Amino acid sequence: MSLSSTKSISVQKVEKSRIGQVDFDNLTFGATFSDHMFECDYKDGEWQNPTIKPYGNISISPAAKVFHYGQAVFEGMKAYKDDNGKIWLFRPEQNFLRINKSSKRMAIPEFPREIFFEALEQLVKLDKEWVRPGMGNSLYIRPFAMASQVGVSASPSTEYKFMILMSPAQAYYTGDVRVEIAEHYSRSANGGVGAAKAAGNYGAQFYPTNLAREKGFQQVIWTDASDHKYLEEAGTMNVFFRVNDTLLTAPISDRILDGVTRKSIIALAKNDNIKVEERPVLVSEIVEAAKNGSLKEIFGAGTAAVISPVSAFSYKDTVYEIDKQEDSYAAQFKKELLDIQYNRSEDPFNWRYEII
């Protein structure tokens, strides 16, 4: 992979790394950033001046459209270090395709493939010491694009910034989570932007999630906005239900994010001869399954948390506890995923992407 000379990435290295100041055993997710970041501007109809530079503040107009109209999209990825010190990404092609899909829905110009991959490779190589060895450790990678044109009129920006930040991470969630099934609030509309990783989708969840937290639940399971009959996503993750030995999850639609972890789990399940049904999942069937004992597991799936088992859910003020499962699918898929991500197993699907 090479870049034409006009698009080659200029690199400004830090004078002194900050890595010595970081306590890698006590990281808050997404709060610490590696030495370098990537920045590229869209102006005059093209992406230009791709630059790797020291992580730090940007100077931007308070009238930049991102602050006013939320024209912004992002991705979440991770770099993993294996036991031999080699560094891998996991299915970065999926993130590349998805950020451009998200951008299209948000009227943001698509980002060029070669700059995306070249930036990722150079950035991770430069900050390779920030990818710590050991299962569960990773370097979380956050590409994002946002509207930078000055102007408080509600129309698409003519200028954008595409940036990549990197943040060393341990596990995202600790322990099992208790969730509340949404009966009033919703995450996305038919014909809306729920399938995009659009910034505004996330901020819109904070208030309903706070309300759930006040009642003792860590996350909300979102239901369809029309009737709250169908189960859609869990917090910021896709959600799976195991009823007896069948795995259920909502189908991709313009309300559901096409999650990389979600599609990987579906592939693993099929490979493991586990029956998977991608179809609308009724709240009522899951409540019924909880009552009759056939509901074995619920878990969220996403890059940050990998797999997040749900230990209880609340619906119409009744709490349904889910017994811990011996040989749970959640644990099985998590192990299979991590083994592939950390190069501890074969990679039958060709998901690993070697950086160094």
Add this chain to the structure above:
Amino acid sequence: MSLSSTKSISVQKVEKSRIGQVDFDNLTFGATFSDHMFECDYKDGEWQNPTIKPYGNISISPAAKVFHYGQAVFEGMKAYKDDNGKIWLFRPEQNFLRINKSSKRMAIPEFPREIFFEALEQLVKLDKEWVRPGMGNSLYIRPFAMASQVGVSASPSTEYKFMILMSPAQAYYTGDVRVEIAEHYSRSANGGVGAAKAAGNYGAQFYPTNLAREKGFQQVIWTDASDHKYLEEAGTMNVFFRVNDTLLTAPISDRILDGVTRKSIIALAKNDNIKVEERPVLVSEIVEAAKNGSLKEIFGAGTAAVISPVSAFSYKDTVYEIDKQEDSYAAQFKKELLDIQYNRSEDPFNWRYEII
């Protein structure tokens, strides 16, 4: 109105005004900013350091949550100069109440009333020369709040910025607009954030609006996300329909913005003995009214555009032209509103707010 000493606004004035460089007869809406802006930070659980300073870039981390999670809200207001050089705002209390309502939905801490009004007054007084006389001229005022905490984890920010920018404006739209009634895309969901002036609501409209523009329509009339049966908003405005001599508009809900211009028009209409129905408006009844000739007018209503008459709408690939109305309601309400805003008439509702 006075501020306690701990909250008093510090003022840093520009050394030299930029006003001489501005061509007030050729303004692009929202692209030129006055000399000063207001900035206040939320940290450690309180709004602090309210400051008026020269308009200019801010230094902010690219990991600030606003860029990633769209946790941001805004308002739109205008200052008007009357024929005697006095400056007025229009119903600023409504904007104050609404930005805090929007903030609550977006899990942003509410902003204190006394700082809001003190900031507005001081800022407009300081930049009073930027409020140009003459009907249609105004100083557009953009208060907004956004998440400034550094961190790429999807949870509410612990730090925010509240800012006020001001931009000299002429009329927002010129001429009548042709609109397309949405049949696939949507603006907001039940239980979503459509009633908030949340940043992400606007960016989400750009792509469907672009598609409409490619077909020759300037705006989209949004319909309900569930069935696209009901007419909700027009572009970034509330929308009114005149059928015979009755005015119809969608009722306020968690999908519909509680517009200041909207509620002012309803008050004016009632005062003028015009029948107003705030109720769900069916697409089918408006199409039928267009066919049988009882549809007299459609117009959008919002602070930026005031009133924006619609000259035609498209539904299911049929275009319905709306004949220009003698003595139109749109023109009548626009005149009544402008006369109040520019202090050319009595103010029976006590809507004007004197600045200087």
